[in-house]
Structure formats: structure tokens, C-alpha cells
């Protein structure tokens with residue numbers, strides 16, 4: 749489908765989107781799609797909208813199939829379960845490295861280290877091991893065919909590679925990302941949208 753990309757640059761200090769994005773959607777977060785007068789926010793909802801409206805049955809397993817159930821699960825899991833510990837990692841790493849008066853620095857580092865060690869790292873490992881195990885069952889998350897759930901899952905897996913400790917020690921997950929990003933459609937989108945870098 750033809751489309752236009754509108755870029756909103758983050759404020760480099762706060763890392764938040766500019767207020768102008770709130771004119772498109774009250775939360776002012778990306779991604780947002782505007783199509784035919786409708787504005788759709790929340791990446792999972794955007795994916796479902798595009799698949800339903802323009803997919804013609806592609807990128808989604810047939811209704812009622814076991815693959816469809818898995819598809820729905822991964823579509824929600826990506827933002828609902830995989831992203832929260834990755835976001836916490838980003839925030840706590842930033843807190844740990846941001847400037848602070850020297851006398852409170854050891855306390856801040858101590859708290860960050862404790863939260864990372866007792867909660868964030870174990871949660872990330874739990875999720876990464878789980879995803880690695882699931883990819884041993886089929887070529888893609890919902891089954892042997894690539895679906896829109898893999899598109900949605902590619903973001904947390906990419907974030908896990910950037911900041912969550914995903915390396916080649918989890919070969920199936922590592923290869924999942926490589927395979928997803930080698931697809932001509934991904935390359936075309938990247939060419940269109942331009943290079944990007946995930947915060948780490």
C-alpha cells in the first residue's frame with residue numbers, strides 16, 4: 749500500500765515525543781496510523797487494523813486454527829509482557845548513569861544494582877528463555893508461516909538485543925530477528941522510514 753511517513757523527533761533531554769504528536773493522538777506516542785480519517789494508536793491495534801483492512805487473508809492464520817490462537821497470544825505478549833522489563837532496564841540503567849551529587853551516588857547505584865539483580869535481570873532471562881523455547885516448536889512464533897505477530901514480536905526481540913542481553917547464546921531468537929529483518933518487506937520499510945537506533 750502507498751503510505752507517507754511523518755517523523756516526530758524525541759526531545760534529546762527527556763527522550764519524550766514532541767507535544768505536536770498529541771494533536772494526532774492524546775497520548776502523543778508512536779506509532780500512530782492515520783488512514784481514511786481514522787487514527788489508530790497502539791502498535792498491536794495498528795497491526796490488527798492493517799491486516800484486517802488490507803491483508804486479504806495474508807499474515808494471519810485462519811480463524812479457529814491453533815495457529816490463530818498463538819498469533820493472538822504473541823500479538824498481545826509483545827507489548828503486554830515482553831516490553832515492560834525491557835523498559836524498566838532502560839529506565840534503571842539511565843538512573844544509574846545520570847549525574848548526581850557524589851554523596852548520593854553510591855546509594856543510587858546500590859538501589860539500581862539491587863533492582864537489576866533481583867528483579868529486572870531474572871525477569872529478562874525468564875522471558876528470553878521462554879521465547880527461545882517457543883521458537884524451538886516452529887519456524888515463527890505462531891507456527892511455520894510468518895505472520896503479523898512476528899512483526900509485532902520483532903520489536904521486543906530487537907530491544908532485547910540492544911539492551912536486554914540477547915546474544916547468540918540464544919540462537920533461535922537471534923536468528924528469528926535476522927530472518928525477520930532479511931525479509932524484503934522489512935528492508936523496503938527501512939529504506940522508506942530511514943535508519944533508526946533503539947535506545948540502549
Ligand SMILES: N[C@@H](CCC(=O)N[C@@H](CS)C(=O)NCC(=O)O)C(=O)O
Pocket residue numbers: 763764765766776777778779789790791792827
Ligand atoms: N504500547 C505502546 C507503546 C507506545 C510507546 O511508548 N511509544 C514510544 C516509542 S517506542 C514513544 O512514543 N515514546 C515517546 C513518549 O512517550 O513521549 C505501543 O505498542 O504502541
